[in-house]
Amino acid sequence: MSSHADGRTTRKPRRSAPAWARRAALAATAAGTVLGLLAAAPTAGASSPGAPTAARPAPTVAAPDIPVANVKAHLSQFQSIASANGGNRAHGRPGYRASVDYVKGKLDAAGYTTRLQQFSTGGATGWNLIADWPGGDPNQVLMAGAHLDSVSAGPGINDNGSGSAGILETALAVSRAGLTPKKHLRFAWWGAEELGMRGSQAYVNSLPATDRSKISGYLNFDMIGSPNPGYFVYDDDRQIESTFKSYFASINVPTEIETEGDGRSDHAPFKNVGVPVGGLFSGADYTKTSAQAQKWGGTAGRPFDSCYHRSCDTTANLSDTSLDRNTDAIAYAIWTLGGSGSTNPPTGTVFENAADVQIPDAGAAVTSAVQVTGQTGNAPAALQVGVDIKHTYRGDLVIDLVAPDGTAYRLKNSAADPAPNVQTTYTVDASSEAANGTWQLRVQDVGPQDTGYIDSWKLTF
Ligand code: TRP
Ligand code: ZN
Ligand code: CA
Numbered sequence: 001m002s003s004h005a006d007g008r009t010t011r012k013p014r015r016s017a018p019a020w021a022r023r024a025a026l027a028a029t030a031a032g033t034v035l036g037l038l039a040a041a042p043t044a045g046a047s048s049p050g051a052p053t054a055a056r057p058a059p060t061v062a063a064p065d066i067p068v069a070n071v072k073a074h075l076s077q078f079q080s081i082a083s084a085n086g087g088n089r090a091h092g093r094p095g096y097r098a099s100v101d102y103v104k105g106k107l108d109a110a111g112y113t114t115r116l117q118q119f120s121t122g123g124a125t126g127w128n129l130i131a132d133w134p135g136g137d138p139n140q141v142l143m144a145g146a147h148l149d150s151v152s153a154g155p156g157i158n159d160n161g162s163g164s165a166g167i168l169e170t171a172l173a174v175s176r177a178g179l180t181p182k183k184h185l186r187f188a189w190w191g192a193e194e195l196g197m198r199g200s201q202a203y204v205n206s207l208p209a210t211d212r213s214k215i216s217g218y219l220n221f222d223m224i225g226s227p228n229p230g231y232f233v234y235d236d237d238r239q240i241e242s243t244f245k246s247y248f249a250s251i252n253v254p255t256e257i258e259t260e261g262d263g264r265s266d267h268a269p270f271k272n273v274g275v276p277v278g279g280l281f282s283g284a285d286y287t288k289t290s291a292q293a294q295k296w297g298g299t300a301g302r303p304f305d306s307c308y309h310r311s312c313d314t315t316a317n318l319s320d321t322s323l324d325r326n327t328d329a330i331a332y333a334i335w336t337l338g339g340s341g342s343t344n345p346p347t348g349t350v351f352e353n354a355a356d357v358q359i360p361d362a363g364a365a366v367t368s369a370v371q372v373t374g375q376t377g378n379a380p381a382a383l384q385v386g387v388d389i390k391h392t393y394r395g396d397l398v399i400d401l402v403a404p405d406g407t408a409y410r411l412k413n414s415a416a417d418p419a420p421n422v423q424t425t426y427t428v429d430a431s432s433e434a435a436n437g438t439w440q441l442r443v444q445d446v447g448p449q450d451t452g453y454i455d456s457w458k459l460t461f
Helices: 019-030 068-083 094-109 157-177 198-206 238-250 267-272 290-296 320-337
Strands: 113-121 124-133 137-147 183-190 215-221 277-281 350-353 357-359 366-372 383-391 397-402 408-412 422-428 437-445 452-460
Touching: 068 094, 068 157, 068 320, 094 113, 094 124, 094 157, 094 183, 113 198, 124 157, 124 198, 137 157, 137 198, 137 320, 157 183, 157 215, 157 320, 157 422, 183 198, 198 267, 215 238, 215 267, 215 320, 238 277, 238 320, 267 277, 277 320, 350 366, 357 366, 357 437, 366 452, 383 397, 383 437, 397 422, 408 422, 437 452
Parallel strands: 137 183, 137 215, 215 277
Antiparallel strands: 113 124, 124 183, 350 452, 357 452, 366 437, 383 422, 383 452, 397 408, 397 437
């Protein structure tokens, strides 16, 4: 949470409980129990596994801590895209389309159903990228969006690579977690916001009224990594607003109501047709007051983002702390408002093979099989593949999941990775495979010296 590529350290606010305990308490609060925020210290054993008490809420799935390094990696890609395309990612320019293709590639690989919505404005073609996470109630859609275009003056890393990368990494975390929320989740990257919210307006216009009414909330993220940050929460839908405020309260970061220009971003078209909206904002060209500098740090008398809409809005124009906190807040809101875990236990049917299979040193591939039966139709778009391999040097291992029809899905390549063991859960888009049949885990050791065995593995349908 607080590591920075440039070696700075962030002074974290004093906290009364570790992150997992705070998150568990937050999730419980959101589920409507009486467990309060300030009762989050792990003293009563309320959060220790296997110690249920009468007052304990139904199990909930805690939102993950989103690695800020992953968010920054997406921002580096946006920067490279701009640099390779005339210095911007603006509507109608090649850097915009390259940005769409980058985000789409990540989402497709993670099991999202993506589509491009084309529109035309300012004499050029624009695109919105819409990504649906399979499952959830189609009559209750929770949306999160960010504009992916920059102004033509610069690469638009804070405005709005930051929001775009923040929701992208949250979407990828949903996939990694194999989240099965009560609501249907949809993420959107808008084109041509900088021309007047043209992409988001085109999307809202394209929705029949019945579909609009199924959107239970739209969360907007436009500028969340400002270098001299403030922590602003949109003052709109009460439930959305209080969800964000709960998160910031849990990390002891004060917030203010966003006043820099209501309706200046892509939530406006949604709000105008009656969709509940909310969002986060770390500030643009307004000046940070001394009172704000006192509570948030940074520099009073300077803009929140002095590179707003300028060529200097590069990867140097960021606060890692702001990016980190806001991205964790996005994940918290998606997990909480999506209703994950509280109504839908995230357990499917598990098929496991726990028989040990030795893996010959630098030898032939070995397999371990599970029989999947009793399923209807195809395998999930986010099939969870739990792998437990004991090995003295996991870098030697190449691992594939082999579907009943023989299609192989690469889970892991060999690498210069000196750590032992592979104990992890992979997510595979297996939606083009029939669920029933013999699935195999195929493991090959491709480097001499170190050895091991498949201890167990499982598929969750
Ligand atoms: N993209 C917005 C714009 O250029 C940035 C912005 C300014 C903003 N003020 C805001 C976004 C207030 C949300 C709220 O106008
Ligand atoms: Zn913007
Ligand atoms: Ca070996």
